[in-house]
Amino acid sequence: MISKTFEWYRTVSPTPSSQAVEARTKAAEELIGEISAQDKHVALALAQGVACEFDGSGSEAATFEWLLRKLKLKDPAVSENLSENQLEVRSIAAITLGELLFKSEPEGLAVLAASGLVSAMTSRPLPKERYLRAMLEELSHLAIELIEKTAETRRKRSILSPLKLTVPDLPSAQKAIQQLQTQITELEQNAAMDREEISLFWFMATGFSTKKGKPFSALPVSVAAVHAALDVGRCVLAPAPLNCFEILTSIVESKRKLEDCDAIALKDQFVHWSADEWEAISGADSLDEQLALKFPVVFPITWIANRMREAQLQPNWTECKKMTRLRGEAKLTASAIARQLLSEKLAVSIAGETIG
Amino acid sequence: MSATGTCLLGKASPQECEFYSVPLFSTEKRSQDTRAYSTERTFHSGSELGTVDALEISSGSYAHVVGLVGPYNAGKTCFLLSLYLMASRQLLAESYLFRRSLTLQGFEDRAHRLREWPGGPLPEKLADHTILADDRRPGFVHLGLLRHGEPIDLLLSDLPGEWTTSLMNRADTAERWEFLKRADGIIVVFDGKELTGKERFVQVIGAQHLFQRFKETLGIPTDIPLVILVSKADEIEMKRPEILDEIEHSAIGLGFSPTVILCASFSRKPEVVANGQGVMSAIEHIVQHSDESYVDWRKLAPSPADDSQRPFRMFKFLS
Numbered sequence: 001m002i003s004k005t006f007e008w009y010r011t012v013s014p015t016p017s018s019q020a021v022e023a024r025t026k027a028a029e030e031l032i033g034e035i036s037a038q039d040k041h042v043a044l045a046l047a048q049g050v051a052c053e054f055d056g057s058g059s060e061a062a063t064f065e066w067l068l069r070k071l072k073l074k075d076p077a078v079s080e081n082l083s084e085n086q087l088e089v090r091s092i093a094a095i096t097l098g099e100l101l102f103k104s105e106p107e108g109l110a111v112l113a114a115s116g117l118v119s120a121m122t123s124r125p126l127p128k129e130r131y132l133r134a135m136l137e138e139l140s141h142l143a144i145e146l147i148e149k150t151a152e153t154r155r156k157r158s159i160l161s162p163l164k165l166t167v168p169d170l171p172s173a174q175k176a177i178q179q180l181q182t183q184i185t186e187l188e189q190n191a192a193m194d195r196e197e198i199s200l201f202w203f204m205a206t207g208f209s210t211k212k213g214k215p216f217s218a219l220p221v222s223v224a225a226v227h228a229a230l231d232v233g234r235c236v237l238a239p240a241p242l243n244c245f246e247i248l249t250s251i252v253e254s255k256r257k258l259e260d261c262d263a264i265a266l267k268d269q270f271v272h273w274s275a276d277e278w279e280a281i282s283g284a285d286s287l288d289e290q291l292a293l294k295f296p297v298v299f300p301i302t303w304i305a306n307r308m309r310e311a312q313l314q315p316n317w318t319e320c321k322k323m324t325r326l327r328g329e330a331k332l333t334a335s336a337i338a339r340q341l342l343s344e345k346l347a348v349s350i351a352g353e354t355i356g
Numbered sequence: 357m358s359a360t361g362t363c364l365l366g367k368a369s370p371q372e373c374e375f376y377s378v379p380l381f382s383t384e385k386r387s388q389d390t391r392a393y394s395t396e397r398t399f400h401s402g403s404e405l406g407t408v409d410a411l412e413i414s415s416g417s418y419a420h421v422v423g424l425v426g427p428y429n430a431g432k433t434c435f436l437l438s439l440y441l442m443a444s445r446q447l448l449a450e451s452y453l454f455r456r457s458l459t460l461q462g463f464e465d466r467a468h469r470l471r472e473w474p475g476g477p478l479p480e481k482l483a484d485h486t487i488l489a490d491d492r493r494p495g496f497v498h499l500g501l502l503r504h505g506e507p508i509d510l511l512l513s514d515l516p517g518e519w520t521t522s523l524m525n526r527a528d529t530a531e532r533w534e535f536l537k538r539a540d541g542i543i544v545v546f547d548g549k550e551l552t553g554k555e556r557f558v559q560v561i562g563a564q565h566l567f568q569r570f571k572e573t574l575g576i577p578t579d580i581p582l583v584i585l586v587s588k589a590d591e592i593e594m595k596r597p598e599i600l601d602e603i604e605h606s607a608i609g610l611g612f613s614p615t616v617i618l619c620a621s622f623s624r625k626p627e628v629v630a631n632g633q634g635v636m637s638a639i640e641h642i643v644q645h646s647d648e649s650y651v652d653w654r655k656l657a658p659s660p661a662d663d664s665q666r667p668f669r670m671f672k673f674l675s
Contacts, residue, residue, distance in 0.1 A: 012414050014421050014511070014538045015407040077411075084416045121651045128646045129418045130540045130580075141656045148657050242657050 001098030002028050004138065008094050011131045012087050023074035028095040031070050035096070036106050038066065040355040041294070043109050044347075046097045047116030048297040050139060051124065052325045053090050056082050059294035067092050094135055101142040104149075108354040111150050114143040115239055115350045119343040120298045123266075123326065123336055144242070151241040155193055158186035192237060199235035200247060207251055211280060217255035220272040225252050225338035230280055233345035238353075240346055248342055249335040261335065267317055267328035269337050273308060281305035281341065288348050299344045300324035301337065402461035404495035407535060410511055413458065413498060419509040420643055421496075423536045426545030427524075427562065428517030431587030431621060435545060436497055436512055437467050438621035438632045439639065443499060448636060455507060456500035463497060466514075494535050508643065524565040530573045537574060541581035541642030548586045548618070551597035563603040571610045578611035581645040583638045590620035590629040615641050 001008075005025045009016045035042060045063035048054075054064050068085065071092050072078050079085045097113055104110040121140055126133045160183050167173040207216050209227040216224040232240075232248045253261045282288040282305045292302035303324055307315035317328035405413075413419050424432045440463040441447075443454040457463065496511040513535070522529040536542060544566065550559055570576045584603060586596070600616060607614040619634030 010538045011418065013407070013411055014414070014419075014535045017408075079415060084412070086416050087418060088415045118653070122653075123650070125648045125650055126646070127418075128644065128648075129420070130646070131538065132418055133646060137651065137656075140651045140653070144653050144656050145658050242653055245653075 001102045027070045027074045031096045043113035044116045044295045050094045051120035112354045114146040115347040116298045117143040119347045122343045123340040147239045151239045221334040222269045225334040226277045229338040229341035238346045238349040252335045263331040263333045266330045278305040278308040296323040301341045420540040422512045423539040423542040430545040434621040453502040459497040527573045543583040545585045548588045548592045556599045560602045564606040567607045581642045582614045584614045584616045586618045589618035590623040
């Protein structure tokens with residue numbers, strides 16, 4: 001967010017000079033002006049680079065280069081070396097991402113970036129570094145605000161007014177057909193909303209996993225988390241409001257002992273997984289697989305499922321930490337895993353609509 | 357500038373120099389191996405870092421800025437030296453290792469009195485009075501550590517005690533303390549012997565003025581980690597001075613949440629009080645201030661001004 005340039009640049013510089021702030025403001029303005037012309041993956045690359053940091057991977061390279069070139073044009077003192085400019089580039093990426101979320105223009109890209117950031121931050125502890133933490137909290141605020149606003153707009157029912165069907169001449173007929181087409185589209189949207197609502201209510205009422213053929217409460221909690229998240233992901237329209245995540249949590253945790261729902265080490269959450277789980281999360285050559293390979297920070301659970309599918313066993317946690325930047329020892333509940341997986345599925349769905 | 361990265365006219369950054377022009381380059385022509393080449397290499401004395409020099413560290417990774425504040429002879433430099441000497445001799449806690457420092461020369465210059473100590477009782481004054489290379493701008497010493505294998509960089513201010521005294525007395529000197537607005541934590545150092553001596557009430561009044569300056573003149577947020585460090589505590593038997601309550605309450609009254617730490621940077625009774633006691637506790641309090649927490653999406657989500665207008669499909673009634 002350009003209005004936050006001074007505050008967010010303080011993650012880098014203890015006392016930012018006015019020239020440095022001005023250079024970054026100008027760079028961010030130009031970056032936002034050019035963002036529509038970039039590959040649409042830029043939204044996810046920005047989310048990944050800001051949530052953790054740019055690690056020099058191929059999927060981030062074009063975005064990193066774009067940010068760095070623009071920044072260096074305004075401030076030539078910025079180093080070329082990744083180890084020396086990491087936080088500089090992260091800070092300009094945050095300012096650009098913030099502006100994209102704040103303006104929500106172009107809308108598709110902004111919603112994709114917002115869902116990417118939400119997915120990247122859902123299971124990730126906030127950094128302990130005071131100013132980095134504040135920056136990420138503000139960005140998360142912008143992201144969830146945009147998602148809630150878009151979710152609400154998508155769920156507003158269209159009121160259909162009666163059509164005048166007297167068509168004395170051809171132009172009137174053409175106009176009537178156009179109106180009819182509009183109404184058909186609106187009817188379709190209303191029907192989609194109704195389907196979402198009915199499906200969710202059935203899902204809540206039965207609490208039954210069709211894939212496993214058992215009630216969720218009869219499954220190991222970590223397995224129930226996967227299938228409940230996937231079922232909710234199939235029911236809801238993207239982006240989904242936060243309350244859908246509450247529904248998911250209540251299904252995963254209902255009819256269970258309290259201790260079953262305690263947080264355990266991330267690596268222990270996958271002990272009960274089988275091919276049913278990893279195949280369901282991410283099939284070979286699916287968009288999920290492709291995106292998780294490119295942006296493991298944004299899609300960590302999908303990345304892990306990919307690895308488990310390939311190796312038929314638990315992932316190597318050293319590699320996992322390097323790629324997803326999540327620690328295998330991090331304590332998470334099964335419902336947190338479910339929420340993470342739902343965030344990922346929704347981000348994939350939005351990416352499918354935006355990137356194609 | 358193109359050869360050394362340093363402006364011959366003494367300007368702090370390239371943008372400030374009227375003779376500097378922006379080099380234009382084409383991304384196509386850049387090969388992969390040019391990435392490691394930096395044309396903006398800078399040189400500094402290694403004695404201390406200015407705020408612009410500090411960018412050499414903080415552009416690459418987050419640097420924790422720690423403001424050390426305290427009157428003349430309070431023990432600020434001894435605190436820094438104790439930290440440095442413990443780090444360099446691997447005497448820090450097991451989870452910490454020395455990694456790097458861009459101000460080794462500065463630490464060594466400050467430590468020369470200790471290096472020359474022939475043994476016997478410690479001299480009354482262990483470190484020289486701090487004199488900055490540029491007396492108008494704050495100077496920092498840098499210490500890079502590994503904490504549980506993760507790199508962590510500390511930029512610790514080392515400023516003459518007169519700066520603190522003038523901040524207590526005159527609001528118009530606050531400008532040079534601007535860096536505290538970006539500090540990750542502040543350590544206010546008081547001489548333990550002064551807090552138990554005749555002048556103890558002067559210390560309390562000074563502290564009250566100081567905390568007021570922090571809040572009202574500098575606008576430092578009250579949630580900043582604030583350490584009240586009682587130095588030379590080995591000389592007061594590691595007993596908390598009674599007057600400290602007043603100092604602590606004056607900070608609490610303004611909304612700060614101070615932590616009091618008794619410290620013996622260089623113990624005069626090492627067999628009773630360990631050298632460096634309290635030094636790492638103060639640093640850890642700042643670096644580890646935040647608990648491990650996650651984004652609270654529900655707290656961040658907006659509530660519409662008129663909730664009745666919200667469609668039922670947002671499922672709000674279920675949460």
